[in-house]
Amino acid sequence: MGYIAIKGGETAIGQAQELLEFLRTHSFTANPLSLDQIQHQLHFLHSRVLSEGGLYHPELASLAIKQSMGDTLEAAFYLRAYRSTRPRLSETPLQGGKNMRLIRRISAAFKDIPGGQMLGPTSDYLQRLFRFELLDESPEQFRKIAKSWLQETPKEALPTTFPKVLESLRQEGLLPSVSECPNRPFDITREPIVFPVTRSAALATMARAETGSILAIAYSNMRGYGDIHPTVAELRVGYLPVQMPHLVTGELIEVGEILMTECEVVAMYDAEPNQNTPTFGLGYGACFGHNEVKAIAMAILDRALQKGMKHSPDHPSEDPEFVLLHIDGIESMGFASHYKLPHYVTFQSDLDRLRSTQNQSR
């Protein structure tokens, strides 16, 4: 047949896939990337994909990055699609960020915090100058760096957990008291989101948001389309234990740990009509992997959305529908791509309307 160019697509699709595979594999050195290289040397890319994919599977996240040739939207998409094939078998008990095995924690609110600031691996103070010596690196150099770092590190044992900065603020009465979470967490992967949504549903949606999208909306609030004016009370990166009841005894046991980033911001206080003493407002952000900018953006938007849910939203970043329905990378990327699909029928229909309307105006 072939009377529409894009028809007869079976062979064309096949060959396009082969060409893509050629693009992925052709190089002068012909060294395939190993999953280990991706997870460690592309630490932040890997973290981003884990978080946007919404499935904590470091091995498959690496495979997704490899398969998608480093496209973050596509890589997260692979994880999401795979997640659809997995049943939810059980729920783990709630965990607080306090139980994290930390690799980094900082506070912008206080110079001295209980337990101390801990910079950890950060690029915050790097001067972004090229290190041209990395143009040609050898595996020996990798080993040398590791060896010297491990030798020089003091063997002193760190405490397993650190107190949260917010705890001291709370003790001083500067924060609203914590009310027990009345409901089970909302699982956005199993229940439809129907507006108005709970804060739990909003947080879950933001936790797997596309980094650029959530940052852009949070930035609009920071710049003036909003007035959260946050202070980072604490930002922590570390490994959070995952617990499950033992199959026989029912006793909680640790089955593993996940790398997470958590951010708590305090914002200028919000006068409560039925509350005598004003307190700071709180915003919370957390996601899989090491993604500090995303966690900060999420915490700011959490605060902004709480404001918008209570009063009516004054800015896009305070509107739950605007924020939550536009930050998912898999959805926005998919819909943008779909415009590449044939639209012959609807376009024919558009032509009919335009010609007819033109005739009317003649």
Add this chain to the structure above:
Amino acid sequence: MIQSLTDEAIQKNGASVGVLNTASSETNRYNYQFGFLDEYAKKEVRRTLLKAVAIPGYQVPYASREMPIARGFGTGGLQITLSLIGSNEILKVIDQGSDDSVNAVNIRKFVATTCPGVTLTRQTAEATLIQSRHRIPEKRLKFGQILVLQVPYPDPLVVVEPSEEKRKIMHGDGDYARLWVKLYEDMVKFKEITISHRYPTRINGFYVIDPSPIPRFDVPKLHQAEALCLFGAGREKKIYAVPPYTDAEPLSFSDIPFRVEDFTDEQGNRRTCQRCGSMTSFLNELIDSKGAKVYQCSDSNYCDSQLGDQK
């Protein structure tokens, strides 16, 4: 029909899940089960479908899983198809009316891979399940057939109200006043209703649906249709239905009738398909190799069968 389909699907899918659970070797650690989705996901979609059939035209929210094809490429339709399909199904997939459009080919290939045993067909009359984007086949569907339409925008009110929360209240109240005003404003401004496709259609006298981006030409086919029509919006996470023998009326004023796409030429004759000669089908406008404008059926199977009949 749904009942027998679901039972069948549960049985078939249950069996293959059993196989998956016993798989232990390193190579099939990440194998995919029959119908790709996990069984709880399929069950949720089937429950949502039952509710949608029970309340014709009502958009039932559901969690909507991510599919291995992109959002906007038919993930809503595909979730319905995979939740209903059993290995004895005869499936047809079309896009723009054509079985050979790239997206149709891709979806068909995916179903063939993940649903072994399913029969694939191009014949509209033969199919028990038809997944389609942008068209309802020319050949009238029969009772027992299921048509699954892929939906980008499930809510007809989105053109007048961006907030989903507010739209939900408007639907509940049967408040379509702003939609009527939009149609009226069109008449005042352009002397024509400018909605070309996705024409708002009232189902069973109450809810107004977006019938998916089918042309106006296809909207009357929904009215008192024998087949069950299911609509899946994956990205927007809604499912709705027009059950068999249900009224489907495009919104129109009593003095301005609803009109389908006009295929009459300058001389006032109905244009015909240059390939099969059909004078009744929806036509695609094409530019041939000499630069001339020609018309052909958008429904490729219909066009082929018309040609076959002539031989």
